[in-house]
Amino acid sequence: MRMVGKKLSLNLVNQTNESEYVDDDGDLLTEDVGEVEESEEQEVTKVRTLPLYYVDSSKCKIPYVDPFGPDTLAVYTPMKFETCSNETALVTPIFNHNMKRYVLHINETLATILLNSSDIDYNCYYLEIVRDQAHDSYNSLNRKYFSQGFVVPHHVQGLVVTCHKFDNDSFVLQHDGYSVIQYVPPPPGISNLPGKRKPSVIMFGIDSLSRINIRRTMPKTYNYLTGSGWYEMQGYNKIGDNTFPNLMAILTGYTPKTAKELICDWDKDGCLDRIPFIWHYMKNASYLTAMGEDESGMATFNYCKPGFVQQPTDYYARPQHKAFEHFLDKWKCAECEMTYCIGRRITSSYIYDFGRDFVNRYVDERPIFGLFWSNSFSHNDYRMTSKMDDYILQYMLDFETDGVFEQSIMIFLSDHGSRYGKILGFESGFLEERLPAMFIYLPPWFRAHYPEFTKALQLNQNRLTSNFDLHNTLKHIIELGGTPDGPALPRSNDCPKCHSLFYTHDPERTCDDAGIPEHFCTCVPYKRLKGKWASRIAPKVIDRINEYLERRNLSEICSTLTLSYIHRTEIKIELEENFHDEMSTKDVAIYRTKFKVRPNGADFYATVTFNNVTENVDVDVETISRTTSYERDATCVSDKMAKLYCICKSNVRD
Template sequence: MSPKELIAPAQWVRFTKWLKIVRLRIQCASELQVMTASFHPFLKWVFFCLIAIIVILSLSTRDENTQYRTINEESRASEALEVEGSASYIANILPVKEEALPFFFVDTAKCKIPYVDPFESDAMAIYHPEHFETCSNETALVTPIYDISRQRYVLMINETLASSIMNSNEGEYNCYYQEITREQEHDSYDKVQRKYFTQYYEVPLHVQGLILACHRLGNESDILQSDAYTLIQYKPPPEGLSLEPSKRKPSVLMFGIDSLSRINLRRTMPKVHSFLKRDGWFELQGYNKIGDNTFPNLLALLTGYNPDSALENVCDWHEKNCLDRTPFIWQHFRNAGYLTAYAEDETGINTFNYFKPGFREQPTDFYLRPFQKAFESGMNTWKCHDCSMRYCIGRRITSSYAYDMARDFARRFVDERPIWGLFWSNSFSHDSFQMPSKMEDYVLQYLLDFQADGVFDQSIMIFLSDHGTRFGKLTSLKSGFLEERLPSMFIYLPPWFRDQYPEYASALQLNQNRLTSNYDLHNTLKHIIELGNSIDDFKLTKSPDCPKCQSVFLPIDESRTCEDAGIPEHYCTCVPYKRLKDGWAKRIAPQVISRINEYLAGRNLSGICSELTLKYIHKTAIKIDLDKNFHDEVPFTEVATYRTMFKVNQNTADFQATVLFNNITGSVEVAVPTISRLDSYAKVSTCVDDKTDKMYCICKSDI
């Protein structure tokens, strides 16, 4: 046997490294002997001693570093092997060495966004990884199988399982489904009467959602199993659609997770983050939200408008039919020959239905909401111990209905025509910054499915969020301000796109560390639509509410400011604020509270909403321009920009405001709707219906 076969693999690695070190020492000694041949004997002896000490110390340090790195790599590899079904792949995507942490996400002339280490001790002190929970260990009794040759769904009954459930090979049962249809007036659903079926039943093409069940013959209440499915039925491409390589339009899939900052993604989903660092992916590390919650951020991305501007220039989005008249990006994609889809998983807080009228006309070709609402009401649901929303609907995880639609939508059409879709999950991330850790392998598996299905060969994929954690313990940390304002934003470009448009890939590479906003993403989506168009083809307008915003496929100016990117001062992360300890700074928070009380009075809510009073001030800070020395003493300024965080007595609610404060008059300028609420208010604002009012109204009846 050879020496290598006699020694364990790990020991053989160490032995070969030791052998290289011995050879290096012999070689160094030989070269030093030649170099010092002409030295005085005493000087030669001193020189040899110094060299020996340096070599021994360096090699010792190298041995320690090598050992530390080996332990880390072995630990990561063992952790990766715990992931069922994807162990070898995940082991390959995990980082193999520690990298020095950067100082900034963005470091330009007008914008310096500090890098936040997700694993800082204060964050890890309140973070506890959660374990994935399955909804059911049952095998599906009935499964819709898509027959590619016929381009139709067939329902397959697992007859062996049915017999097992009934404890008899001779027992009889019936299976039926109820078709779910969309109820137009309220953006909701209707159910069609039961339709009984037998093995290999071919589902009609018009059925896009169904709830099905099997029951013992003669006893409809004895349900063997029930289930619910959304079906992506085949739609042929329109006539005249060009698939020539020179006019090829990329599909675009947008995979969204609510309230997931880029910082918390690194903390709670390191395997997903590693996947998103692979070739072809670009992280927009300067992506800064433009509004408080989901609605303004998705509205800007999907329409190019902020809510106030849309209200003034388009229509009143509080009223029915307004959203149908709003120029959403999916309308532009459909006009360009794309097939479209839109899905959100938690219907109670759907972006365009939560205290809003929703859509009268179905907005996209495939639309999850009516089916998801039917599934929520017609199936058993379950919340995990730490869940505030439904974790399971029927046998499956709530978000899987949205993500399964994304997977099936891509499988059905991505090879044959361009598609666009937004698939969004609120259920496992909206109310808990820790819960994404529970879903890490689950989310990663969908990305692996997209890869296995060849989606990344054809499509641009955008992995995104709307904002970070907006309330709770994480917001109280020194990094809480950045956690809230820096959502995840990753863009993948397929190989053919990078080859055909190298200048766009180069610009995106550059823009990874430039300041960007939701309006830039809106312009980028329009840029994608226009790819391959001739000069005579239509030209889409840029975002109406950000004249200086642009596509991220074009280089962004190094001197860009938050104002240029359409980011209000309250949400801007580019410029530092220095904490003040002076007594006069305590005058600001009470003035902000007065503005909130005036707002409630102006909305005729003083009778049902508490008058807020100050409990204490967390901190107040002053804006320090980048051309100033942050560590210099703050000079007296008549008017300056400040941020103040404070708690009120009523329900110990927390607020944060960015204001213009006049030190002479003591007056504060602040738009109340820009003031952030830093604690959950759903249960203390039940007396008002308006989403903005809820942030500031603490109902007298709820105290």
């Protein structure tokens, strides 16, 4: 296709497979090939050619989605970044590398400005934040006043600092909160020789970010993540509905259902401590570990769950973050549904700064593992990440400046795409929800020492992969540099055919091979049905939901659901079938149906097996997706799974 024009901004010329090249480092590159006709008087921008598929095999075809298609452009406008405060810090904990201790520095000039006088005295104190083991929360200890240059005691992990007028503690100059990464020397015997070296692993997570949406809303960050050493897993497909099952698969190799059956009931106190999370294996291999997540009320292992009794990792940000949420002012921007600022800073910065400090403290001298996860700016609105493009890019650039990429494998990831909102109404909505962003960086020394693993990861970029493969990759990393006769770590329990991304995956892999349930599989197309007969399916699915609530003894408090209307019903078309052939009725087939219920207009999306003769619907209710928020509908139940399907009688609005 030849295009002529002035300042063209077309996003889609035609859909052909991208041309592939390999750079000097052996990294796979893709060149967007487009043809334009230029004249001396016309300014023409480069026209992009988009691929047809992320994955293209006889068993799996995951379509590529143009992030700037006409449906998206009709509703999407990038948002602008907002700062929380123009005020600099009055008190800052500074790590003294000679002493290997934190020293509190007071900005005396700022204090004079805030008091509007150099003659008025002021005092500063801190509250030490300690972990409340019984509730996976925090306690704060009594005030401890300090002066300039105070050396923070080594046992202190978190502080809320306050400065106030000398004779009036209600006249506050500034509140602030800090997590501090107190230094612990490495154990003897740590080797940095390539053959014996264990790579550090840094997991940088953003909730609800699809690989489509990162291209749309964070183009600068996306461009950075496609640089040398980075590998985008374009065939990465989620295995569960929300954060918990997807992170459980990555971090434990289990689905929540299997973990509950084989290990313990994670709804009970102490169970999460017994589940074999990856950080336990990391600790056993001399890794130092850290974990942090913002929005403590919806944290992955605490929302509708008891959390951990024992502190799960060596450094754990939850107690401090809960304290910051309590003691510091919170603010939501005009478009925000979640807390945008805590105190002077962006909510997620408390977690990402915690991660940055942890990495900087140790990455040059020992293997470390860290998971740093943010929900606050991405969970509820797919557009919000556009506010944060420069902000997230800066963290990547800081990591690069600090030499982190020289040492570490970094995994930049999400759990799933957007699960609510207008974006799910697009033709691409099904893919948006099921294809999370996943980028893996390999440091230069790793690529040089393990060329076969690098080549496999490169090939696997456009092959079907899942959370279970990533779990096996983490186990594989732990085993590197170990003794040849050391025992192999157990691989993912719930996907026997899954293996490390450092081994080449079968190009003809199926969702079943990768441990991806049918409801979340993006490999095989579905065709929309136009006849009325398919309307028989949705009411049967609603009956199953009502039966589910009844079996769980929730019918007294949860409304009986009835059909409002059907958005659409689709039938699965196997890849060997001709998608465009006339549809003939099948006795038994797999369908997807999206429908709205009464009361309260909740939307659901179900994948079912339907027998057209007996009219029997076979569906696992707990795989049915809720595609509208349940926050206001399910206040009468505490179980997270039940919340998806319960419209509390006390919350009925229509």
